Amino acid sequence: MLPLPQVTFDRLAQLIYGLCGLVLTNDKAYLIHHRLEPIVTQSGLRDYDELCDRLRSPTLSPLHEQVIEAITTHETSFFRDGQSFEALRQVLLPELVEAAGQRKRALGVRPHGRIWCAGASTGEEAYSVAILLDELVQGRPRRDLGLGDFAFLATDISPGVLDVARAGVYSDRNVARVRSPYLRRYFKQQLNDWQVVEPLRRFIDFRRANLLDGTPSAGLFDLVLCRNVLIYFDEETRRRICRRFHAVVRPGGALVLGAAENLYGVSEGFTSEQHGSAFFYRKGVSD
Structure with missing residues (x-):
C-alpha cells in the first residue's frame, strides 16, 4: 500500500472536490487506497503526490476521467425505491x-x-x-x-x-x-x-x-x-x-x-x- 500522508490526503481531497464536488473526509482514506492506488500504479506514477501534480492540470485528461470514474459511486437499479x-x-x-x-x-x-x-x-x-x-x-x-x-x-x-x-x-x-x-x-x-x-x-x-x-x-x-x-x-x-x-x-x-x-x-x-x-x-x- 502506498503511503498517504495527511498533507497529501488533504491535497488530493481538495483536487477531487474541485473535479466532481465529492467531499472526502479523513475516514475515507480507504477509498483513496482502494480506488485510486491501482490508477497510480498502472499509470506509472511514483506516488499520490505525483498523481496530485497531474490532476492540477486545468485540461481534462484521460487521467482526470479515470479518477472521476473510480472515486464516484455508480450504484443504481431498475425501479429503485x-x-x-x-x-x-x-x-x-x-x-x-x-x-x-x-x-x-x-x-x-x-x-x-x-x-x-x-x-x-x-x-x-x-x-x-x-x-x-x-x-x-x-x-x-x-x-x-x-x-x-x-x-x-x-x-x-x-x-x-x-x-x-x-x-x-x-x-x-x-x-x-x-x-x-x-x-x-x-x-x-x-x-x-x-x-x-x-x-x-x-x-x-x-x-x-x-x-x-x-x-x-x-x-x-x-x-x-x-x-x-x-x-x-x-x-x-x-x-x-x-x-x-x-x-x-x-x-x-x-x-x-x-x-x-x-x-x-x-x-x-x-x-x-x-x-x-x-x-x-x-x-x-x-x-
Whole structure:
C-alpha cells in the first residue's frame, strides 16, 4: 500500500472536490487506497503526490476521467425505491403527459414535454422512467402522443458508465426488479443478458455533464430527477446545484430526489408534496 500522508490526503481531497464536488473526509482514506492506488500504479506514477501534480492540470485528461470514474459511486437499479416510482407513475408522469398533449394541440412544436435524469449512472433509472412514460403514452385513448413528442436527457460525470447506459445491456441480476410484462416488451434477451429495445435506447440522450459546471442549456424541464446524488456533496454545493435545478424546472414542474434526501435548509424554491411515503418537490407556477 502506498503511503498517504495527511498533507497529501488533504491535497488530493481538495483536487477531487474541485473535479466532481465529492467531499472526502479523513475516514475515507480507504477509498483513496482502494480506488485510486491501482490508477497510480498502472499509470506509472511514483506516488499520490505525483498523481496530485497531474490532476492540477486545468485540461481534462484521460487521467482526470479515470479518477472521476473510480472515486464516484455508480450504484443504481431498475425501479429503485418503489414508492418514488409509484409517485412518478400515478402523479408526475400523467401530469407531464397531459400537459404535453395540451401543448401539442396549442403549439404543435416539439418537444412538448421534457425530462432530465441527472446522475444517471449506468442508465437503469432513466430507462425505468422511459418505460413508465411509454406505457402512459400508449395507453392514451386519443393516441395523440408518441415518444417523439418528448425529450429525455440523462447525464452523468463518468464517460464509462454512460457507455454502459447507451448500450443498454444488463445481466439477469440487473433486470430482476423489472416486471415480466416490461421485460417482454422493452428488452431483448441475448444469451444471459438483456438489452433495452432500440427505440427506447434511441429516445434517451445520454450525455456527459458535471453538475458543478452548470445545467443543460436546452430549455426548461417538466421533470428533473437527481436521486441519491446530493448526499455526496457538502451543503454549499447542494445549494448551488439546487439553485440551478430551480432555474431549469418549468413553473409547476417537479424535482425528484432520493428517498434519503430532502431540500431542508438547501432550497426554498420548491414546495414538498407527498404521495404515499414518497416526497417530491414542486416549483411554484408563478416562479
